[in-house]
Amino acid sequence: MTSVKPVEQAKQHAAQKVALPPRKHVLDLDDFSPEEISQILETAGVLAEVLNRPISKVPALRGKTILTLFLEPSTRTRASFERAAKALSADIINLSGSDSSAKKGESLIDTARTMQAMGANIIIMRHSMSGAPYLLAQHTDLSVINAGDGWHAHPSQALLDLYTMREKFGKVAGLKVVIVGDVLHSRVARSNIWGLRKMGADVTLSAPPTLLPEETLEAYSGELPGRLSIEFDLDKAVEGADVVMALRIQRERLATEGSMNLRDYIIAYQVNDERMHKAKPTAMLMHPGPMNEGVEVSHGLAYGDRSLVETQVKNGVAVRMALLYRLVGASGVAA
């Protein structure tokens, strides 16, 4: 098994498929075709093998410099990207800061340009404000990977969710996925709406109306294989579901914005055993983390038999390797 080089295999994989145009940025999944998503998931499957080796490293990105710029606290996404970059032998520079130290976008552009001048090729950015990665894509020459921007998008999370579902159920098309929680403020929900529907899954959103504007349907209207619907009653929404994806609830947000009383939220929207029971017998729980057990998900469920939460984290590294490979491999430099 280990005699086949995964990178060679990944290249062969890509070569067998429809040739995709080069990609410079990963800002959201809205500009990904189903074919491109499929290829990334397949590449991830191949690269996952690298991580199981005694020396879990391949030279695909040797000589490339990747900058991670996390302007909002994150542990798992950052660690996952760093692990992915290192497994591909990239050099990595980690920068972080608070929103206060990067209050003005000028300094954001300045930071990115400075790193570009030092030879960085790719920037992986987490930012608290929606659209910030587009600013860098427009005003620098760097390849930009969006590691989460405000409420807007978290494409690598959506890809790892798709990968996890495909691994578990064999395919994504035809699945019924319920996304429950603070959809209004969720970049994970937004990117998953694109990704799941492009891959043919039907998505039902469930949340109190204060966290789920009805214009969400209009916002994502258009010809996509999977359907999108809203069901405010979670007990109805989960009926027949294959996947129940709970989103993180920020307690402070419920309180300060008066969106819903926390106790009320738990009563109406917590994913618990009883609700999982209404879904298909094979249904699984997913969560992008970090989780508030006892709030959006009941105690015990998260790490039980019906949970994919740990698998999601594990899969994140391989999917992010595939994303990095997609950016560099397309220009042929990875060879």
Added chain:
Amino acid sequence: MNKSILIRGGRVIDPVSSLDAKADIYIKEGRVEAVKQGGKFTAPEGTPVFDATGLVVSPGFVDLHAHLREPGQEHKETIATGAKAAAKGGFTTVCAMPNTVPAQDSRSTIEFVQSRAQGSAAVRVLVISAVSKGRAGKELVEMAELARLGVVGFSDDGSPVGDAQMMRHALSLGRMLDLPIMDHCEDTDLCHGGVMNEGRVATRLGLRGMPGAGEETVVARNLILSKLTGGHVHICHMSTAGSVELVRHAKSQGVRVTAEVTPHHLVLTDDLVAAGAMYDTNTKVNPPLRTLRDNEALAQALRDGVIEAIATDHAPHAAEDKLCEYDQAAFGISGFETAFGSVMSLVHAGKIALPLLIDRLTLGPARIIARDKEGIGTLRVGAPGDIAVLDPDAEWQVDVKSFLSKGKNSPLNGKRLKGKVVATVYGGAVVYQEQRQVTTRAG
């Protein structure tokens, strides 16, 4: 500037007299001396002649709502640069909003602006006073004292008059002084933290929305308080179909309300935030760009007279105020130089007739501030010799680099417009004249 000029052979549109005919206009020593139809007017020898054949001649435009940024933010605009940009847009009268630093809320700041305008502005600059000291919403300004300085109204623009009791008092005192209270209608709780219109596009982009209701609730309050006090309330930059309906109803009840709309709220929508360069901060403006339905209701209201005035809300910013994250960017569009070209699209689309559009740019706004009595916004004999010479069919491409305003912040950069200001005359002097060689006239 008391100069003389003969503007010959144009199609003269003067809303006050419903004139729409080929005529010559003679301005003598700064004032309209004669408007003569049929046959050539003979001006005294040596009078400069402007040949307006094939062009439209209108009273100079009147803008009720502009931010000239002086004093305090001269890096964004000065009274001199703002007035030049206004002249290029066909405006000969511009009302300066008081959100300067410090605010135009006292005798000293207002006299400062008036003297700067006197010394440096290419066109007439009138001053709007703040409603409250420092625009802080706590204490009324000296309304009577400032009225004597010639302010044309009171506004805390940029912010609403949040306190209903203060609004009530301001309207009562405004009635006594016969001056309008010009309110920026925004419920700051409903709109808290919002950066664009609440709706489909904001939802998709993950940007915090400002609901139309955030404007309409305050419009409704103001209409009720106007009815209570008999004071004249003027609704600044009205942006929603719902506000239009409220104002329409109030007018039918005899409430003393007037309203303005900006060119961008008439012709642009929130889709622009997600178009092309995503998250283009030049689309960020308050009130935000709304929807097609709102565009249409506003155009209808402009035609019906529910809205009497087009106002630019010219809001110039420095590059660094816009070269940043959408959430961090300043609100505002540099609007003088694209105003006419923008609103002409309504004429070309058959939504409003040119003479009526010109009314909304001239006499309509002049009446709101009662300056039509001095002839502003008209071509009456004896009126100030303020003229805009227009080519309604000239097509051109917006290039912010050629703006005379210091503010290059326009979401229209690169877009093509049809309708152009060819020349602007203020007090008989040509204060702007287009370089004809760089334009092409459409068939």
